[in-house]
Amino acid sequence: MKKLSRRDFLGMSAKAGAATMFAGMFAPTATSLMGLGGVAHANTKKISPFTFAVLTDAHLYDIPNHKFDGFLEQAVADVNSINPRPDFVLYAGDIGQLGKEAELVKGKKILDKLKMPYKVIPGEHDYYLDMGKAWRGLFGDEHWSFDHKGTHIIGMNSILVNDFWSMRNLTPHERMGYMEELECHQCGLWGVQEKQLDWLEKDVRKLRPDTPIIIMTHSPLWDYYPRWNFQTVDAPEIRMILRKFEKVMAIHGHVHQVVYNRIGNINSAGLISTSWPWPYPPIELPYPDIRMNRADPGNFEDGLGGHTVDLSEHFDGVVNYRAFADLLPDNVKRGVKL
Amino acid sequence: MKTIQGFALLKCITLAVCALSALVVMGTAAAKPPLSSAEAEDQFNMLMEAVKKGDDLWHSAKLGSNGLACGNCHPDGSATNPHTWPKFQTNLGKVGTLRGMINWCILVPLMGEPLALDSEEMIAIEAYVMYTHRGVAIAPAKDEQHGAVPVISGPGYPTADEGNR
Numbered sequence: 001m002k003k004l005s006r007r008d009f010l011g012m013s014a015k016a017g018a019a020t021m022f023a024g025m026f027a028p029t030a031t032s033l034m035g036l037g038g039v040a041h042a043n044t045k046k047i048s049p050f051t052f053a054v055l056t057d058a059h060l061y062d063i064p065n066h067k068f069d070g071f072l073e074q075a076v077a078d079v080n081s082i083n084p085r086p087d088f089v090l091y092a093g094d095i096g097q098l099g100k101e102a103e104l105v106k107g108k109k110i111l112d113k114l115k116m117p118y119k120v121i122p123g124e125h126d127y128y129l130d131m132g133k134a135w136r137g138l139f140g141d142e143h144w145s146f147d148h149k150g151t152h153i154i155g156m157n158s159i160l161v162n163d164f165w166s167m168r169n170l171t172p173h174e175r176m177g178y179m180e181e182l183e184c185h186q187c188g189l190w191g192v193q194e195k196q197l198d199w200l201e202k203d204v205r206k207l208r209p210d211t212p213i214i215i216m217t218h219s220p221l222w223d224y225y226p227r228w229n230f231q232t233v234d235a236p237e238i239r240m241i242l243r244k245f246e247k248v249m250a251i252h253g254h255v256h257q258v259v260y261n262r263i264g265n266i267n268s269a270g271l272i273s274t275s276w277p278w279p280y281p282p283i284e285l286p287y288p289d290i291r292m293n294r295a296d297p298g299n300f301e302d303g304l305g306g307h308t309v310d311l312s313e314h315f316d317g318v319v320n321y322r323a324f325a326d327l328l329p330d331n332v333k334r335g336v337k338l
Numbered sequence: 339m340k341t342i343q344g345f346a347l348l349k350c351i352t353l354a355v356c357a358l359s360a361l362v363v364m365g366t367a368a369a370k371p372p373l374s375s376a377e378a379e380d381q382f383n384m385l386m387e388a389v390k391k392g393d394d395l396w397h398s399a400k401l402g403s404n405g406l407a408c409g410n411c412h413p414d415g416s417a418t419n420p421h422t423w424p425k426f427q428t429n430l431g432k433v434g435t436l437r438g439m440i441n442w443c444i445l446v447p448l449m450g451e452p453l454a455l456d457s458e459e460m461i462a463i464e465a466y467v468m469y470t471h472r473g474v475a476i477a478p479a480k481d482e483q484h485g486a487v488p489v490i491s492g493p494g495y496p497t498a499d500e501g502n503r
Contacts, residue, residue: 061405097405181397182413228413276410279417282485294483297411297447298429 044212044246044315047150053079053116054216054307056092056253057273059125062102067300071274071324072110075306078322080115086308087148088116090155092253092271093123093218099176101134108138119144123218123253124159124190124229128179129172132157143196145203151212151311154203158217158232158252161190182228182278189226190219191233201241212315213248220252220268222261225281230255239266249317249338251309258321258332260290267338269319272327277303290336292327301325309338385465392466395459402448408440408463411447414486415470425479437464 058072079089091111096103104126111118120139122132132142142157164186165175178184192200204213215221221238224230232238242248243264250268256278259270277295285291295303305323317338321328373381395401397409412418423436429446430438440463441452453460470486 059410063405066404181409183409278411278413279483279485282416294417296428297443300447 043210045150045208045210046313047212047311047315049310049312050149051082051084051086051308051310053082053086053089054092054251054271054309055079055089055111055274056271057094057123057256057275058107058110059094059097059273059275060103060107061097062100062106068275069106069110071301071304072107073113074324075274075304075322076110076113078306079308080113082308085116089114089118090153090216090251091118091120092216092251093121093159094125094253094273094275095120095123096126098180099126099129099134101130101138104134104138119146119153119155121155121216121218122157122159124179127159129176143192143199151214151315152204152207154200154213154215156192156196156200156215156217156238158192158219158221159190159229160193160196161188164188184229187229189231189233190229191235192217192238193234197234197237197241200238204241204245207245209244210246212311213242213245215242215248215250217250217252219254220259220261220270221250221266222263222268224255224259224261225283228278228281230281239263242266247315249309249315251319251338256303258290258292258328258336259285260287260336262286267317269336269338271307272303272305272321272323274304274306277327289331291329292321292323292332293329295327296325299325303327310335385469388462388465389469391458392462392464392469395463396466401444401453402450404449406448408443408448415467416486417483418467418471419480419482419484420464420467420471421474421476421484422478422480422482436467440464440467 055072055075058068060066060068060072079086089111095107095111111120122135122139122142126132126135136142143155145152145154147153161179164178168186170178178187207213215238217232219232220230221232221235223235245265248266250266251271252268253271253273255270256273256276257270257280258272259280261268272292277292279294280291292303302325303323304325305321305327307322308320310318310320318335319338320335321332371378395408396412396415397407399405399407401407418436418439420436423439424433426433427439427442429442434442437455437460440460441455444450445452453463471484474484
């Protein structure tokens with residue numbers, strides 16, 4: 001008899017899950033009510049309200065006094081100026097551009113100026129020169145979780161692709177060069193892969209469904225625009241593992257833009273970078289009102305910034321985009337509910 | 339004034355009649371496509387060579403001095419809006435062209451040396467940008483940020499509908 005792999009098992013549960021979700025639409029539960037009206041509170045445990053900050057996508061080059069160094073410095077200074085101080089800072093990947101240790105060392109030096117603890121996950125630009133060796137040396141594990149004031153916070157490496165370089169005999173520099181291109185035609189879709197799915201399953205197994213969950217990945221946990229890897233190929237499996245929770249907040253880098261989505265119990269927000277903004281891909285956004293303005297190419301600060309996330313007692317979240325220039329329409333300026 | 343117009347009209351009619359007669363005499367020869375399919379394919383392939391060269395330049399740091407390439411901000415040539423040129427562009431301070439804007443991007447964000455407007459490199463970059471917007475309606479000065487032409491097949495990946503929107 002063929003042994004069922006996790007993927008097969010999850011595939012089967014996914015189908016069962018879809019049926020339950022449809023049923024949920026007609027028999028209102030807290031989760032389905034929230035999805036429809038956004039009024040009802042999820043039945044999550046009460047938490048001690050707190051604020052954390054998020055930065056991402058600095059894309060530093062190994063060139064002295066590069067303009068992107070200044071933008072990361074600016075974002076760090078901005079976070080340090082917030083009063084009361086955020087409890088911690090999350091960094092959602094792509095500290096470097098070409099995966100060089102010197103880029104990552106420069107980034108760490110700047111991030112170390114933060115007056116609060118910070119946690120980092122890798123992006124593809126940090127990784128594919130040495131397959132994450134330098135990154136791990138500087139920042140530790142590629143996936144992690146911790147508990148804070150009643151919430152459970154998870155970070156995962158979502159940029160793992162299958163080997164496309166061995167058969168082509170690519171050098172590490174060539175491999176990084178392929179991955180550096182957003183629209184890379186050869187690299188394939190990336191994801192967290194089996195080992196991290198196993199880890200995630202174990203990590204949340206003992207948590208009660210009313211535990212407030214925050215998850216950070218480099219790429220979105222939904223299928224946004226795969227051509228630019230605005231996706232995580234095993235996001236359906238991740239969503240299945242996290243399905244038992246009343247409410248999950250997901251934040252992701254990589255897209256260099258304001259974008260929002262909800263799937264089931266997961267609300268996701270995309271983050272702006274400190275390097276350059278990306279235009280919206282040529283598809284319809286799921287929430288077209290939650291977007292940023294076009295950036296002015298003559299103003300290098302436009303399109304960039306950092307973020308804070310405020311969490312209430314009932315685990316209602318608000319993402320505040322802290323844009324350096326006049327990037328945000330009024331509705332986004334007021335904060336995006338997460 | 340009226341006489342001139344009348345004369346012009348008469349001339350037009352005469353020309354049209356002549357042209358029509360010529361067409362009748364030439365018969366099917368006039369309907370022959372200007373290129374054989376082999377010629378058309380050759381010419382298309384030459385364009386594709388320029389597009390490929392432009393694609394390489396687009397994603398190369400060698401046009402600038404600070405590591406950046408056009409493709410950093412403009413994946414698939416998106417947000418270049420080639421269908422909206424010529425237009426008044428604030429950065430240029432005048433009604434400028436797509437090639438002028440390409441040079442502005444090389445000079446300012448990339449901190450490189452502008453290309454000669456009729457250089458092979460400039461034509462290749464223009465070919466790449468235009469090809470990624472094939473089929474988009476020409477609309478000078480239209481205030482629009484356009485994505486590249488969506489990839490339906492070939493390199494790239496289709497968007498699966500997970501029922502998420």
